[in-house]
Amino acid sequence: MSSVNTAHSVVEPSRTSKRIAATIVIAYAVITMIPLVWIVLTSFKSPPDSISYPPKIVFQPTLEGYCNLFTTRTRQTPEYITSLGAPTSTCDEITRSRNMVIAGPSNYWPRFQNSLVIAFGSTFLAVSLGTLAAYGFSRFKVPLAEDLLFFILSTRMMPPIAVAIPIYLMYRQLGLSDTALGMILLYTAVNVSLAVWLLKGFIDEIPREYEEAAMIDGYTRMQAFFKVVLPQATTGIAATAIFCLIFAWNEYAFAVLLTSGAAQTAPPFIPTIIGEGGQDWPAVAAGTTIFVVPILVFTILLRKQLLRGITFGAVRK
Amino acid sequence: MAEIRIENLRKEFGAFSAVEDSSFVVRDGEFLALLGPSGCGKTTTLRMIAGLELPTSGKIFLGGEDVTFNRARERDIAFVFQLFALYPHMNVRKNIAFPLLAQGVAKAEIRARVEETAKLLQIDHILDRSVSGLAGGDRQRVALGRAIVRRPKCFLMDEPLGTLDAEFRDLMVRELRELHNRIRATTVYVTHDQLEAMAMADKIAVMNHGIIEQFGTPQEIYNRPATMYVADFIGSPPMNFLRFTAGLQKGARSVVVDGVDISVPEIHLDLAESEFALGVRPEDISFSDVSPLRGAVFGSEYHGTNQIVAVEMGKGLVKARVPADQNFRIGETVGLELNYDRLSLFDCTSGRAVPSSRYAEHHHG
Ligand SMILES: Nc1ncnc2c1ncn2[C@@H]1O[C@H](COP(=O)(O)OP(=O)(O)OP(=O)(O)O)[C@@H](O)[C@H]1O
Ligand SMILES: [Mg+2]
Numbered sequence: 001m002s003s004v005n006t007a008h009s010v011v012e013p014s015r016t017s018k019r020i021a022a023t024i025v026i027a028y029a030v031i032t033m034i035p036l037v038w039i040v041l042t043s044f045k046s047p048p049d050s051i052s053y054p055p056k057i058v059f060q061p062t063l064e065g066y067c068n069l070f071t072t073r074t075r076q077t078p079e080y081i082t083s084l085g086a087p088t089s090t091c092d093e094i095t096r097s098r099n100m101v102i103a104g105p106s107n108y109w110p111r112f113q114n115s116l117v118i119a120f121g122s123t124f125l126a127v128s129l130g131t132l133a134a135y136g137f138s139r140f141k142v143p144l145a146e147d148l149l150f151f152i153l154s155t156r157m158m159p160p161i162a163v164a165i166p167i168y169l170m171y172r173q174l175g176l177s178d179t180a181l182g183m184i185l186l187y188t189a190v191n192v193s194l195a196v197w198l199l200k201g202f203i204d205e206i207p208r209e210y211e212e213a214a215m216i217d218g219y220t221r222m223q224a225f226f227k228v229v230l231p232q233a234t235t236g237i238a239a240t241a242i243f244c245l246i247f248a249w250n251e252y253a254f255a256v257l258l259t260s261g262a263a264q265t266a267p268p269f270i271p272t273i274i275g276e277g278g279q280d281w282p283a284v285a286a287g288t289t290i291f292v293v294p295i296l297v298f299t300i301l302l303r304k305q306l307l308r309g310i311t312f313g314a315v316r317k
Numbered sequence: 318m319a320e321i322r323i324e325n326l327r328k329e330f331g332a333f334s335a336v337e338d339s340s341f342v343v344r345d346g347e348f349l350a351l352l353g354p355s356g357c358g359k360t361t362t363l364r365m366i367a368g369l370e371l372p373t374s375g376k377i378f379l380g381g382e383d384v385t386f387n388r389a390r391e392r393d394i395a396f397v398f399q400l401f402a403l404y405p406h407m408n409v410r411k412n413i414a415f416p417l418l419a420q421g422v423a424k425a426e427i428r429a430r431v432e433e434t435a436k437l438l439q440i441d442h443i444l445d446r447s448v449s450g451l452a453g454g455d456r457q458r459v460a461l462g463r464a465i466v467r468r469p470k471c472f473l474m475d476e477p478l479g480t481l482d483a484e485f486r487d488l489m490v491r492e493l494r495e496l497h498n499r500i501r502a503t504t505v506y507v508t509h510d511q512l513e514a515m516a517m518a519d520k521i522a523v524m525n526h527g528i529i530e531q532f533g534t535p536q537e538i539y540n541r542p543a544t545m546y547v548a549d550f551i552g553s554p555p556m557n558f559l560r561f562t563a564g565l566q567k568g569a570r571s572v573v574v575d576g577v578d579i580s581v582p583e584i585h586l587d588l589a590e591s592e593f594a595l596g597v598r599p600e601d602i603s604f605s606d607v608s609p610l611r612g613a614v615f616g617s618e619y620h621g622t623n624q625i626v627a628v629e630m631g632k633g634l635v636k637a638r639v640p641a642d643q644n645f646r647i648g649e650t651v652g653l654e655l656n657y658d659r660l661s662l663f664d665c666t667s668g669r670a671v672p673s674s675r676y677a678e679h680h681h682g
Contacts, residue, residue, distance in 0.1 A: 209402035212369050215389045216396045217467070218419030231406040 036292070043285035050281040064098075065282025067091035069108050069273065069290075073100040108287055111269040116294070117180055118265055119248040122187035126244045127237060129188070130195025131203075135225060137196070138203040139211075149200075152193045160190060161253045168257055180263045186254060191244040198243065202236025203229065238305035242298060249295055266291050319380025319470040320345045321366060321503055326375035328361050328527075335361045337527040339375070343471075343520070346501040348494075350514035353524030354550070359507040362524070363473050366505060368392050379470055390419075395464035397474040401456050403448040403463075409435075410444040413462045420467070434466040437496075453481050457489060461496070471503035478513065490516050511551050515539070523547045541676055542661060545668045548596050554625060557602075557635045558594040558663070565593065565662070565671065572662070575631065577609045580657035582675035588664065593671065596661035599625060602637035608652030614645045628653065 013021070042050050044061040073095055081101065087093040095102050133152075137145055167186065168177070176182030206229060214224035230237075256268040270287045274280055299306060321343040328336040336358040343349045351359045364370040366377055368389035377385045384392050395416070403412050410431055417427045435441040438458040443451065448459060457477060464472055477493075478486045494517045497504060508514050514521050515535045522532045523546075531543040542548035548556040561574040565588040571580050574595055581595070604626075612628040612635065624641045627634045628651060637653065645651070662671040670676055 207400065207402065209398045209400060210404060212367075212389070213396065213398060213402040213404075213463075214415070216367055216369070216392075216394065217416035217463070218390045220390065223419075228404055231404075 039285045039288050039292075041285075043282055043289045045282050045285075047278070047280060047282055050285075051279060062094065062282075063090060064094050065280075065286040067094050068280055068283040069286040070106055071095070071102045072104050072106050073098075074103045075099060076101050106273075107264075107269060108266075108273070111264050111266045112290070114180060114183075114259075114263055115249060115266040115291075118183045118187065118263070119245055121180070121184040122191060122248045123241055123244040125184065125188040126191035126195045127199075127241050129192050130199050130240065131230075131233065131237060133192070133196045134199035134203050135229065137200050139208065149197070152196050155190075155193050164254060164257050167254070171258055178259050178261055178263045183255070183259060183263055183265070186258070187244075187248040187251065191247055194243060194247075195240050198240045199233070199236050202233055202239075206232050235305050238302045242302055242306050245298060246295060319503060320378075321349075321471055321505065322376075322378040322381075323362075323366070324376040324378070326362065326365060326377065327373045328358070328365060328370065329373045334373075335527050336365070336372075339524075339527075339529050341522055341529060341532050343503055343505060345503055348497050348504045348506065348517060348519045350518035350521045351505060351507045351524060352509065352511060352514040352521050352550075354509055357524045358527040359509075359524055360475055361527075363396075363475055363505060363507050367394055367396050367473050369396075393467075393470045395467055395469040395472050397460050397464050397472070397477045399476045399479050401460040401477075403451075403456060403459055405447075405449050408445055408447050409440065409451070409459050409462075412448055412459055413444075413466050416463060416467045430466055431462075434462045437465070437499075438462050454485055454489065457481065461493075465496075465500065465502070469502070471505070473505050473507075475507045476509070477506075478508075478510075486513070493517060511553070515551075523550060525550070540659070541670070542596070543670055545594065545596070545663045545665070548661065548663070552598060554599055554636045554638075556596045556598050556661070558596055559630070559635070560592060560594045560632060560665065562590065562592050564588060564590040574610070579610065579655060579660075581660050581662060582658065582673040584662065585672040585674065585677060588671065592665040594663045594665050595655075596663055597635075597655050598659065599636045599638040601656035601659045602635070602639070603654045603656075604637070604639060604643065605652050605654040608654045610653045610655070611650055612653065614647055614649045614651055616647060617645060 041057075043065045044063070045056070045059055046062050046064055049056050049059045050065075067090075071091065076099065078099060081096050081099065084096075084101070087096055092102060136142060137149060142148065171177045171182050174182075176185070210228045210232065211221065211224040214228045215221060219227065250267065251265075252267040255265045259265060259268065266287070270284060270291065273283050273287055323342070324340050326336060326339045327334065339362060341349070351362060353359050361370060365372045368384070368387060368391075372385065375385070376383060379392060379394070404415065407415065413431045413434060414427050417430060422430070431444070432441060435444055438461060440455060440458045440462060443455060448456065451459065460477065464474075478489050481489060490513055493506075497517070506514075506517065518535060520533065521535055521538050523530045523538060525546050531538055531547045533541075533543075538547060539551055542551065542556065545558065548558075559574050561572065563573060565572070565584050565586070567584060567587045569584045570582075571578050572593070572595060573579070579595065610630075612630040615627040615629045615634055617627065618625040619641060622641060623638050624643075626637050626639055626645060628637065635653065659675070661675065662673060663669065664671055
């Protein structure tokens, strides 16, 4: 580096261009954040506030949306409600103020759990299978490797919904409709192609010498894979896992078609909240807010790996 | 420790043959340098001995046992890779202990042996460091440590000094040889650097295009190169070739080059008229005003204790290594005196040395 600042470097961006870049990035971030912020704000509004016009920026926050999200309620006479004695919780109190009593838990929590099981289960499967397949493609002479890899990728070329009807019929025959296992298998099948391609790139970059050294040192190939290759592929595995998780977590079309009860995930469930007792936007917003949290946490935890994943290992350790 | 025996080893990659019909023996405790230019098949040979590559044909024996088709992990050898292949997710101690863990050695013994090895290599102070922060020389020592901690049958090293800078290489060459003198492990060391090979090895195998051109001690290789390729590859500057066309008679003690009669070691074979080359090392040339073999000084290169003088002989340059105190003018005509005792003769068609008394004494003695 030269200590004289008069000449500008050809490789380093100038201060002005850095500022312009920062302005664009921040502006873009703000624009994309607005809907998210709006959803979070709405989740803390009362139902009248949520539909008032012009929209309220300043309002009295309430947990009503969250209470409504997690409960089912029935309308009662004021006399009955006063006869009940003191309310047992904040939600109880809010509900009574609307002339209702809590009848029981809603389906949101079970649906959310379904989402967790199905998304994490399919991600785990897709990444495990993908890692093994990618290792095989990367290290061995696989007959027709190029064609197989293209075939694996080609499963992604068709919009998944195009096969929805055949899969629906197949699943009915196999008894996989509306089961968590069925959804896990389906999402795994969709994600494994992405996983193979992403992970092959990462594993290709790990020199073979590491495994060869381990195999000469007395380990089997399997042991070498687990002790030497896997630890070095963690970056790629983490990045791949996030991509798979985001897909499985957000997937809506198949979920609507194939699940309705026991195995229903959160995405098809959230819109149904709106029907229960008028236009309950705060409850919908609350459902969405909670739904976003796991992905948000996961992404923030693994953001470094995610960035590297996007650049396909171009950023070397 | 064990002897390594290679018999008619061949390796083909599709239609390309990387190693052709190699045979040699590395005796127990010997240090062999596998020397040759880039792409000549050194690494491939080493990988076949290690079991990382299966030969197309031929046999490999370790300590008398045929291991040609054994897996790498069953061969009990250690391999030092060119880029060391230190596991980046383990610290120095774990890297060195890794082979012992595979053998199920007890924890206390692993600890003791790792520390003993580290002391031997003077890296005991960095045992708990991460390998990613280490300097080239220390990485080198850790890689060596991982190899010797196992006390394997033999060591295979693939250009382990290739990535180090020149100054440090000299130091490591000495260290490696000292280490070998101490533990006397059978070693095959791959390099493309003739000076490294000369400095370290008990035996050298010179490879070219998958063929072992010559196998012998550094002295044999230098003094009695079996082929023009070896003569040209070894030595700096390499051997000079004075080409001439003639027939050679058994028992003859001289050849005629450019009309000048030159004494040579006694020729042991009758050969029909064809192109031959007289091979002479730069240090076997001296200047003499009376010599009929004459040329014009083309230039000189000062090397401190001596100088390399290039002389234009009409058919090309001949380089002589002479004392540094002699002065020459460029263009000056000089006479060259050859140390006839140390001359080699080559058949230019086959590239092989012509049998002579100089070469025979090697075969019988
Ligand atoms: N797996 C392989 N498939 C095809 N060709 C190969 C393979 N491995 C090596 N080769 C070829 O075989 C030849 C010898 O390779 P090898 O690595 O043994 O050379 P080397 O003497 O070690 O050279 P270097 O000094 O460059 O390391 C080269 O031409 C190389 O391209
Ligand atoms: Mg090599």
